[in-house]
Amino acid sequence: xxxxxxxxPVEILSEASLEVLERGWKRIVSEIGIDFMDERAVDLFxxxxxxxxxxxxxxxxxxxxxxxxxxxDHFTWHSRNPARSIEFAPANMVFLPVNSAPFVLNGSxxxxxxxxxxxxxxxxxxxxxxxxxxxxxxxxxxDVVIESRHLKLQQALYEDQDKPHFASAFDGISAADSIxxxxxxxxxxxxxxxxxxxxxxxxxxxxxxxxxRMLASLIALAExxxxxxxxxxxxxxxxxxxSPAAALAQQTAETLSALALVQLVRPGCPAIMGSFVSHTxxxxxxxxxxGPESAIGLLATGQIARRYGLLWRAGGGGLTSSQxxxxxxxxxxxxxxxPSMLAGANFQLHCAGWLESGLVAGYEKFVIDxxxxxxxxxxxxxxxxxxxxxxxxxxxxVGHGGHFFGAVHTLERFRDCFYRPEVFSTANFDxxxxxxSLDTAARAAKRWPEWLERWQAPPLDDGxxxxxxxxxxxxxxxxxxxx
Amino acid sequence: xxxxxxxxPVEILSEASLEVLERGWKRIVSEIGIDFMDERAVDLFxxxxxxxxxxxxxxxxxxxxxxxxxxxDHFTWHSRNPARSIEFAPANMVFLPVNSAPFVLNGSxxxxxxxxxxxxxxxxxxxxxxxxxxxxxxxxxxDVVIESRHLKLQQALYEDQDKPHFASAFDGISAADSIxxxxxxxxxxxxxxxxxxxxxxxxxxxxxxxxxRMLASLIALAExxxxxxxxxxxxxxxxxxxSPAAALAQQTAETLSALALVQLVRPGCPAIMGSFVSHTxxxxxxxxxxGPESAIGLLATGQIARRYGLLWRAGGGGLTSSQxxxxxxxxxxxxxxxPSMLAGANFQLHCAGWLESGLVAGYEKFVIDxxxxxxxxxxxxxxxxxxxxxxxxxxxxVGHGGHFFGAVHTLERFRDCFYRPEVFSTANFDxxxxxxSLDTAARAAKRWPEWLERWQAPPLDDGxxxxxxxxxxxxxxxxxxxx
Numbered sequence: 001x002x003x004x005x006x007x008x009p010v011e012i013l014s015e016a017s018l019e020v021l022e023r024g025w026k027r028i029v030s031e032i033g034i035d036f037m038d039e040r041a042v043d044l045f046x047x048x049x050x051x052x053x054x055x056x057x058x059x060x061x062x063x064x065x066x067x068x069x070x071x072x073d074h075f076t077w078h079s080r081n082p083a084r085s086i087e088f089a090p091a092n093m094v095f096l097p098v099n100s101a102p103f104v105l106n107g108s109x110x111x112x113x114x115x116x117x118x119x120x121x122x123x124x125x126x127x128x129x130x131x132x133x134x135x136x137x138x139x140x141x142x143d144v145v146i147e148s149r150h151l152k153l154q155q156a157l158y159e160d161q162d163k164p165h166f167a168s169a170f171d172g173i174s175a176a177d178s179i180x181x182x183x184x185x186x187x188x189x190x191x192x193x194x195x196x197x198x199x200x201x202x203x204x205x206x207x208x209x210x211x212x213r214m215l216a217s218l219i220a221l222a223e224x225x226x227x228x229x230x231x232x233x234x235x236x237x238x239x240x241x242x243s244p245a246a247a248l249a250q251q252t253a254e255t256l257s258a259l260a261l262v263q264l265v266r267p268g269c270p271a272i273m274g275s276f277v278s279h280t281x282x283x284x285x286x287x288x289x290x291g292p293e294s295a296i297g298l299l300a301t302g303q304i305a306r307r308y309g310l311l312w313r314a315g316g317g318g319l320t321s322s323q324x325x326x327x328x329x330x331x332x333x334x335x336x337x338x339p340s341m342l343a344g345a346n347f348q349l350h351c352a353g354w355l356e357s358g359l360v361a362g363y364e365k366f367v368i369d370x371x372x373x374x375x376x377x378x379x380x381x382x383x384x385x386x387x388x389x390x391x392x393x394x395x396x397x398v399g400h401g402g403h404f405f406g407a408v409h410t411l412e413r414f415r416d417c418f419y420r421p422e423v424f425s426t427a428n429f430d431x432x433x434x435x436x437s438l439d440t441a442a443r444a445a446k447r448w449p450e451w452l453e454r455w456q457a458p459p460l461d462d463g464x465x466x467x468x469x470x471x472x473x474x475x476x477x478x479x480x481x482x483x
Numbered sequence: 484x485x486x487x488x489x490x491x492p493v494e495i496l497s498e499a500s501l502e503v504l505e506r507g508w509k510r511i512v513s514e515i516g517i518d519f520m521d522e523r524a525v526d527l528f529x530x531x532x533x534x535x536x537x538x539x540x541x542x543x544x545x546x547x548x549x550x551x552x553x554x555x556d557h558f559t560w561h562s563r564n565p566a567r568s569i570e571f572a573p574a575n576m577v578f579l580p581v582n583s584a585p586f587v588l589n590g591s592x593x594x595x596x597x598x599x600x601x602x603x604x605x606x607x608x609x610x611x612x613x614x615x616x617x618x619x620x621x622x623x624x625x626d627v628v629i630e631s632r633h634l635k636l637q638q639a640l641y642e643d644q645d646k647p648h649f650a651s652a653f654d655g656i657s658a659a660d661s662i663x664x665x666x667x668x669x670x671x672x673x674x675x676x677x678x679x680x681x682x683x684x685x686x687x688x689x690x691x692x693x694x695x696r697m698l699a700s701l702i703a704l705a706e707x708x709x710x711x712x713x714x715x716x717x718x719x720x721x722x723x724x725x726s727p728a729a730a731l732a733q734q735t736a737e738t739l740s741a742l743a744l745v746q747l748v749r750p751g752c753p754a755i756m757g758s759f760v761s762h763t764x765x766x767x768x769x770x771x772x773x774g775p776e777s778a779i780g781l782l783a784t785g786q787i788a789r790r791y792g793l794l795w796r797a798g799g800g801g802l803t804s805s806q807x808x809x810x811x812x813x814x815x816x817x818x819x820x821x822p823s824m825l826a827g828a829n830f831q832l833h834c835a836g837w838l839e840s841g842l843v844a845g846y847e848k849f850v851i852d853x854x855x856x857x858x859x860x861x862x863x864x865x866x867x868x869x870x871x872x873x874x875x876x877x878x879x880x881v882g883h884g885g886h887f888f889g890a891v892h893t894l895e896r897f898r899d900c901f902y903r904p905e906v907f908s909t910a911n912f913d914x915x916x917x918x919x920s921l922d923t924a925a926r927a928a929k930r931w932p933e934w935l936e937r938w939q940a941p942p943l944d945d946g947x948x949x950x951x952x953x954x955x956x957x958x959x960x961x962x963x964x965x966x
Binding site for chain 2: 007010012013014016017018020021024027028031032033034035056110205207208209236237238239240241242243244245246248249250279280281282283284285286287288290291292293295296300321322323324325326327328329330331332333334335338339342356357359368371372375376378379381383384385386387389390391392394395396398399400401402403404405407409410413414415417418419420421423424425426427428429431432437439440441444
């Protein structure tokens with residue numbers, strides 16, 4: 001079941017600040033405009049009365065608001081197994097593991113991602129209760145030829161698990177193939193549009209530009225009625241000004257204009273406002289994650305999304321620049337996922353396994369992050385106090401200065417009264433030393449192979465399996481023949 | 484300057500839940516009562532009409548509410564250097580490092596705390612902007628004879644630093660000596676009462692009991708008009724029922740009754756409602772920190788404190804059961820300090836250096852936690868958006884698809900536009916490897932000796948220094964003669 005927030009979101013922007021910000025994005029879209037490097041996109045905007053200069057579209061802000069008013073705020077990301085379907089709604093929160101990492105870290109072995117790693121992360125995600133979808137791809141395997149890689153990845157996702165997953169959406173071809181395969185699973189294109197199986201992340205080439213490949217992918221997904229997650233990736237200092245306020249105005253301009261395009265292609269198409277604001281280390285030029293600026297950006301983004309009635313993606317929880325699953329990695333992971341939850345994010349990518357600014361998918365980090373998500377989902381669950389929970393009789397029984405280990409109330413509840421960690425340790429020093437003085441990462445290294453043993457392939461209709469296989473073989477042959 | 488919260492506190496309890504909780508603590512104080520193992524305390528309560536059975540006092544809840552209404556919600560914890568004084572107020576937040584650890588971890592060297600460690604932690608705290616007071620003692624040095632140890636610790640605190648510090652308050656003698664020394668610094672007992680230099684933590688022997696030593700200390704501090712921080716330490720399952728609701732009712736009963744005693748001893752005496760609710764690992768019986776139950780307990784405690792108009796202490800930020808400064812340590816530290824800040828805690832002990840459930844003060848953990856506090860203080864600072872912060876001209880300058888590294892707006896601000904970490908790293912893999920593949924703990928190990936080099940003894944009036952030295956020598960001789 002999709003996790004539901006009960007705590008009202010934490011809001012940091014005053015109404016005055018929100019109004020300044022609104023004037024800011026309106027000025028960007030109307031005076032500077034957004035570059036849409038695709039003729040269909042430009043034609044659509046022109047046909048709807050927007051001013052076009054080359055590929056730059058200068059918008060009437062009210063036109064954008066009219067278009068995004070068509071974006072639904074309740075929809076389902078379907079799975080072929082209905083028990084795995086994801087419900088998007090204003091109070092719901094969806095969690096995914098790391099995506100698109102080119103490298104993998106297993107203990108001290110850092111290597112280019114392999115197809116086996118991709119499958120292992122998908123299978124781990126499948127057996128993990130707090131993760132709703134593997135996305136695609138967890139890591140990007142270099143031992144599969146790149147041009148037809150998306151076909152093998154989509155096929156493996158259907159075979160290895162049945163949580164909803166992402167379209168491969170880095171260009172029009174990969175998106176079209178993903179949609180064709182989903183059409184086989186859904187039983188036709190209308191059935192797929194009625195019950196979308198795919199979501200796709202469309203990145204803005206910030207600042208203020210969408211390129212041909214992203215727009216081809218956006219249009220293909222929207223035509224098919226699949227879920228479009230429009231996400232500017234703004235590292236302040238590189239792709240945006242060194243000011244969270246400016247980055248937020250830019251992000252809003254970038255997302256609203258692309259969401260408007262989605263609605264022009266297919267009115268009512270499910271879509272999500274993405275965000276990914278973090279800072280650049282201005283000494284090295286490297287990206288930084290989990291700092292105060294990104295937390296502030298997340299809290300503000302939630303307010304902006306709600307102002308415009310949109311569901312929104314927090315760039316990620318679980319982000320870190322750290323090279324290894326150490327103290328910094330855990331701090332930054334929590335300091336992205338916690339603000340995202342406080343801000344009421346409906347969708348969080350990268351929540352388990354992300355390391356080294358997204359270059360690395362780490363097995364131990366995956367385990368540590370899953371522990372984090374389990375703790376937070378329990379922490380953000382409703383907390384009501386009733387007479388029974390006061391356990392008055394336990395106090396009468398124990399009295400003054402006693403202890404509760406043997407109290408009736410304790411004995412009836414000790415097994416599940418508290419969260420029980422999988423890798424976090426409360427062992428005293430002697431016991432910890434006796435078991436090898438293992439730190440959290442070393443303990444996590446033992447855990448994921450155990451989790452993997454729980455994996456079993458989910459049912460997949462034989463006819464669908466065969467049709468998917470034939471599609472992948474035919475298209476791979478076509479693509480590889482052209483190389 | 485004392486850090487001030489601008490974000491409204493996050494509240495999780497409904498009014499209905501708060502009312503059930505209120506009935507809960509009222510039933511505990513009136514039907515079960517609180518055990519006060521000190522004749523003066525019992526006599527005071529009896530003289531004010533409360534029912535006494537042996538040393539157990541059964542309260543009229545309205546009497547407790549009348550007494551705690553006298554607790555001020557604005558007061559100053561003075562320093563001999565007014566620039567270091569701490570302002571307590573409903574929106575203010577005060578941060579202290581680990582206290583009372585019997586062991587110290589320096590790299591892989593875990594040893595019994597030594598006087599040198601005690602001084603080093605005090606000096607590190609003194610040079611650290613985000614820490615307001617060293618408390619006392621950071622770690623409890625076993626190389627100083629225990630009976631007169633408090634005298635040497637108090638003396639070293641005055642000599643090594645001038646942030647306000649704790650009284651040694653583990654019994655009446657240590658409290659009286661601490662007060663006598665503060666009286667020397669303040670220039671008399673009336674001056675000390677008018678401008679309290681000391682705060683003292685009084686622990687409840689939960690459940691529902693205050694012992695002789697704690698009460699002697701409480702009474703001595705209150706008579707002298709010093710700040711009394713009443714803190715039940717409730718590990719659910721051991722000192723309280725395995726139910727956060729029950730632990731909160733118990734905590735409220737325990738704090739309100741002792742705060743009432745403070746007000747009977749000296750009406751208007753500055754005092755703080757303490758809290759320290761965490762869970763027991765029910766398999767091992769070991770304490771656990773940073774889990775969902777303690778976060779929920781913190782958020783609820785903030786609401787309870789505000790309901791009764793009291794300033795409150797969050798047991799700690801920075802808590803962890805971890806044995807080393809690893810991923811678990813950082814996660815649990817942040818998952819105690821962040822909920823404390825969200826809950827609006829006015830006072831947090833143990834925020835830097837705590838390891839191994841409080842048994843260990845760790846140098847590397849101290850550094851990592853200071854990084855955490857700096858990030859959070861920036862994250863919780865006010866965020867307002869104005870026209871200038873939108874940096875519209877930077878967008879005009881960079882346009883579509885460019886980058887902001889060379890923009891005028893960036894060049895004017897790159898040095899301090901973002902938080903700059905001290906130990907967290909954004910180095911890419913090659914650079915990180917070239918510098919020795921050090922994880923965060925290993926980098927932190929290099930940092931604190933650098934910080935220590937910044938330490939210089941603060942000014943201390945020669946007359947006061949001599950008088951303190953004479954007092955310590957005389958009392959040490961008296962105490963050691965009795966051994």
